[in-house]
Amino acid sequence: MAKKRNIYRLPSIVLFSLGIIDILRGFMHTFNINWAANNIARLNLSFAAQDQLFLLAVFGISNYLTGFLFILISKKAEKLSPYVLVLIPATYLLGIIAINVVGIHKVSNFNGKYFMLAYLGICTITFIIFAYRKYIKNRP
Numbered sequence: 001m002a003k004k005r006n007i008y009r010l011p012s013i014v015l016f017s018l019g020i021i022d023i024l025r026g027f028m029h030t031f032n033i034n035w036a037a038n039n040i041a042r043l044n045l046s047f048a049a050q051d052q053l054f055l056l057a058v059f060g061i062s063n064y065l066t067g068f069l070f071i072l073i074s075k076k077a078e079k080l081s082p083y084v085l086v087l088i089p090a091t092y093l094l095g096i097i098a099i100n101v102v103g104i105h106k107v108s109n110f111n112g113k114y115f116m117l118a119y120l121g122i123c124t125i126t127f128i129i130f131a132y133r134k135y136i137k138n139r140p
Helices: 009-029 033-039 049-076 078-101 112-137
Strands: none
Touching: 009 033, 009 049, 009 078, 009 112, 033 049, 049 078, 078 112
16 A cells, blocks of 8 residues: 655645754844845935844744744644645735735835745745645545
8 A cells, every 4th residue: 555645744844944043033033133224125224223223133032933833733733734834924914915015115125025025935835735635646
């Protein structure tokens, strides 16, 4: 009898990898904040610099949290991995909608947006592959 493929393996590996990336992002947003603010986010720190850096650092704390949670889920609850992956871009979409609804507009370059587009794309593509394998390919 042929061995059944573990369709949760790829999403679990991707989620684990994103966990490592989020921990590194947390480091960049906290311990390496000045470099990240100037070279990646390209924030204009000539006004309210401490407030901007504080908010960037708070985001870094959430990166640590998501990083450790992603690693934990990928190792201890592998079957949740694909659903966490689809929640990531969905949550960012909700946040973007909220930002637009309240009328906030960015003025800095935020070069990290290109990295985030790739990050969200990886989540989406991995979930699509998972969904194809689970719901289309294995259909009776």
